[in-house]
Amino acid sequence: MGIGDDCAVVVPQSKDLLLCSDMLVEHTHFETSYFRASDIGFKSVVVNLSDIAAMGGIPKYVLCAVSGPKNFPIDEVLEGVQMACYTYNADLVGGDISRSTEIVVTISVVGTSNNLVPMLRSKAAPGDSIVITGPTGRSSAGLRSLSKKGQRPEHPSEVELAHLRPKARVTAGRVAAEFGTKAAIDISDGLALDLHRVADASGVGFQLERVPFVSPATAEDALFGGEDYELLLFHPDGELLVEMLEEVLEGTRATVIGKVVEDPTTRDLQGEPLLKRGYLH
Incomplete structure (x- = not known):
């Protein structure tokens, strides 16, 4: 069970879960002069999936929190997030949206080791x-x-x-x-x-x-x-x-x-x- 309730409900498929979280912040990680909103969303997911990759894991679930100014197209950020999830076969299961003076996208990913020993x-x-x-x-x-x-x-x-x-x-x-x-x-x-x-x-x-x-x-x-x-x-x-x-x-x-x-x-x-x-x- 994913988006629509107060929490997502998932059933672990491995005894070892991999958890990571990272954020992209305007003026620190990107500028909107050359990043489309969808680029920001896509990249914010990929940088987290790369951490799962470094452990030898398989990404399963993604949580996304986005904040930005009033006229910023947050829906386009979410399009990029969904495209990245589709590309890497992960499920977007929830998140949050808010307003702020600068754009911030925070992604959390749950992956599985599929019972292999994680690389450290x-x-x-x-x-x-x-x-x-x-x-x-x-x-x-x-x-x-x-x-x-x-x-x-x-x-x-x-x-x-x-x-x-x-x-x-x-x-x-x-x-x-x-x-x-x-x-x-x-x-x-x-x-x-x-x-x-x-x-x-x-x-x-x-x-x-x-x-x-x-x-x-x-x-x-x-x-x-x-x-x-x-x-x-x-x-x-x-x-x-x-x-x-x-x-x-x-x-x-x-x-x-x-x-x-x-x-x-x-x-x-x-x-x-x-x-x-x-x-x-």
């Missing part, structure tokens, strides 16, 4: 390969392009869409968990910062050999830009994990980019220390 930031081990599900830096390049134009193009470029309507790597996370991956994180605040977070949680170091990105993104975008929502996966046999992802996901650009080492003070990119820096908001 604290489980990376020396010898693990570091696998990334795709190139990074596109969202940062897209934000730069949109900010320069000052408005949303009728037909956004690939990097602009990566910022406006990112993708949650739910299937990739699921495949990785099924293949025994113990550690993962989604890249929300930049590859460098999120990789350091895993190293901190696991008490290990890392050696990166390469960082995949494509023009117009730069190496700076790829390392420190944020909001890519690709997954970093840590597995003893990275090449085999990439093969598994390629079998299931047509067109995947997953690749091994480095390895985990025992010394927690070793945190290098091509032999040089990698700054612990990223997108903070």
Whole structure:
């Protein structure tokens, strides 16, 4: 039972439920000059689903609370929310609407591990390969392009869409968990910062050999830009994990980019220390 009563009633299908919540705030995460209301709704769901993906889970239920000024089209935000739910096979089961001086969208998601062991930031081990599900830096390049134009193009470029309507790597996370991956994180605040977070949680170091990105993104975008929502996966046999992802996901650009080492003070990119820096908001 979903929308229409004071609470949604759901029946758990797994002993382990995954719960997450995140918000998008005007002037902090987006500007209405280049975000449509439906873009805001869509992205607000995806950033939460990406957290479920990083645990290897399956999203099931979404709650949405939206507030904005009197003339702001909240109904269009909800259209974007519903589209994201449809895309990722999750049910919108409730929420709230209110008025405020700035636009705020808060999403909560309930997912299930489907009785698999969730992937954790604290489980990376020396010898693990570091696998990334795709190139990074596109969202940062897209934000730069949109900010320069000052408005949303009728037909956004690939990097602009990566910022406006990112993708949650739910299937990739699921495949990785099924293949025994113990550690993962989604890249929300930049590859460098999120990789350091895993190293901190696991008490290990890392050696990166390469960082995949494509023009117009730069190496700076790829390392420190944020909001890519690709997954970093840590597995003893990275090449085999990439093969598994390629079998299931047509067109995947997953690749091994480095390895985990025992010394927690070793945190290098091509032999040089990698700054612990990223997108903070």
